[in-house]
Amino acid sequence: MAEDILLYTNPMSRGRMARWMLEEVGRPYRVEVLDYGTTMKAPAYLAVNPMGKVPAIVHDGAVVTEAAAICAYLADAFPEAGLVPAAGPARAAYFRWLFFAAGPLEAAVTNRALQVDVPADKSAFVGYGSFGRVMDVLEQAVSRADYVAGDRFSAADVYVGSHIGYGLHFGSMERRPAFERYDERLASRPAFQRAAEADDRLMAEAPGGAA
Missing domain, CATH: 1.20.1050.10 (Glutathione S-transferase Yfyf (Class Pi); Chain A, domain 2)
Structure with a gap:
């Protein structure tokens, strides 16, 4: 899909900011959870973000990294969400x-x-x-x-x-x-609550996560 959004994240990272922003935008998105030191540093992800950190999103073939940039990008990409103030x-x-x-x-x-x-x-x-x-x-x-x-x-x-x-x-x-x-x-x-619940659930499901 042309507007399919993929979020690379980890629930114990700034990826929580990106997920919250995606929930505010209200568009469907897919999530790929990466682990520190393994998949986050693997060649496949380094091809997306050479810094080897999350979050990153891929939207319509374009890669955006850095949480502030992701917030600004999504607000501009989906103006109908009303997350960018008018000029002034x-x-x-x-x-x-x-x-x-x-x-x-x-x-x-x-x-x-x-x-x-x-x-x-x-x-x-x-x-x-x-x-x-x-x-x-x-x-x-x-x-x-x-x-x-x-x-x-x-x-x-x-x-x-x-x-x-x-x-x-x-x-x-x-x-x-x-x-x-x-x-x-x-x-x-x-x-915010939807995003937090999703990330908290991922943390609880991870090996050694909260019960």
């Missing part, structure tokens, strides 16, 4: 916060988790300044309205919201009331 301030905010999360936010959270301390006089080199500054800016972003691009949910919320949800769950982000309210709002979405 909302669309500007959409791109701003989508790429803020893919850049400064992810870098700051990763460095903190790895206990990488950036000297104050070298903060300009890392592109995010400091972890505290990133948290303050993110808090402002999710406090202005119900969603990061305004009053309507968009693909940017899938990506930003996933980072906040993971950060709160794993303790890699500060538990601020604004983050918790935003996370609760997104977790109530049917598409």
Whole structure:
């Protein structure tokens, strides 16, 4: 089928973001679950994503990798889902916060988790300044309205919201009331719940998974 979508993923990965986005789009898709160190590094998958990581999607013969790119691509490919704001301030905010999360936010959270301390006089080199500054800016972003691009949910919320949800769950982000309210709002979405249930089920079915 011309619009068949294949998702390469693992339930313990950023592939959860891509599945959530696919559920929001509402188009049929197939799933291929890959294992770290084996099928994810096998020649067949490296031909799809030479980085040997997930997620990746294949749509109409085109490969898209990187979770933020997958969210943006699917929103554009299926405009009827209404996940891209119209031109204007909302669309500007959409791109701003989508790429803020893919850049400064992810870098700051990763460095903190790895206990990488950036000297104050070298903060300009890392592109995010400091972890505290990133948290303050993110808090402002999710406090202005119900969603990061305004009053309507968009693909940017899938990506930003996933980072906040993971950060709160794993303790890699500060538990601020604004983050918790935003996370609760997104977790109530049917598409989020369908995606989470599917990935949780895969985890439970895996060898050594939860009962």
